[in-house]
Amino acid sequence: MSKPRSSTKAASRTPVAALPASIADASIALRRKKSRDRRRRWRRAAVVALVGLVVAALVWLVGFSSVLAVKQVEVDGLRLLAAAEVESRAQVPMGRPMARVNTDHIVDRVATLPAVESVRVERRWPSTIVISITERTPVIALHIEGSYKWADATGNVFHQTEALPDGLVVVEAPEDQRILADLATVAGSLTDELRARVQKITAESPDTITLVLDGDQTVIWGSAAESATKAQVATAMLDVEATVFDVSAPANPTSR
Structure with a gap:
């Protein structure tokens, strides 16, 4: 007799007792x-x-908050300009958050003041805008109609006074930036001895520069080219008995 089928199936199954733990x-x-x-x-x-x-x-x-907004403006580096004048030109937006202030626009506005050579604007947290200015340095004083206009080494006119400022060389010339720049070059090249005797420098054009000295003497300078050499030559000629010295060609100076 054959074994019951159910017993065969039970014998072939995997034991369940070994599975639960894993x-x-x-x-x-x-x-x-x-x-x-x-x-x-x-x-x-x-x-x-x-x-x-x-x-x-x-x-x-x-x-966006008012916690770090502009509450104060500081201006430094001033000699001729007044702080109020700078602040008025700067138009700093008071009360605006510092981070949203366009410092480049402030620089551009302040730079339009004639006496300003350069300007720097920075944020001083938490609430101050600082405007630092470098003013132009005067080299010559253009004498026109009883007043003196100050010009720097580049020929820029930036200030005017009724009295002659100390230390500046007086010039008489057209108010032309190129001519004034050339005259500033000449003034800056003068030796101490020559400068002490210069009453004024005149010019009608860039090639007609003339030094007027005390004692009714003049120095024909010509152009501003080779000014340092011309100054040395002119200084060496001061003891010559003459009223006119021509150093426009410094390698071949003449006097009469």
Whole structure:
């Protein structure tokens, strides 16, 4: 007789007693991993949200709130200009957040003042705009109709006074920047001995520069080219008995 079919099936099955421990461990590990992943995602999302809030708060604080707004303007480096004049030209937007102040625009406006050679604008946190100015340095004084116009080494006229300023060489010439720049070059090249005797420098054009000295003597300078050499030659000729010295060609000076 054959054995019952049900007994054969039972004998071929895998014993179930050996499975529960490994399956339980795997299930627990999987649940723990999923839990760790969820916590990690939540932490990451929380950090991102916190950073976003901080950034938004900082943007508002710096760019839109009145906490870091302009409350004061400081101006330094002034000799001729008045601080009120500079501030008026600068048009600093008081009350505007510092970060939103366009310092380049302030520089451009202040630079239009004739006496300004260069200007720098910076933010001094939390609430001050600082305007630092370098004024032009006068070299010559253009004498016109009883007053004196100051000009720097580039020939820019930037100030005017009724009295002759100390230390400047008086010039009489057209108010032309190129001519004035050439006269400033000549004035800057004079030796101490020659400068002490110069009463004024005249010119009608860039090639007709003449030094008028005390004692009714003159020095025909010509152009501003080779001014340093011309100054040395003219100084050496001062003891010559003459009223006119011509150093326009410094290699071949003449006197009469």
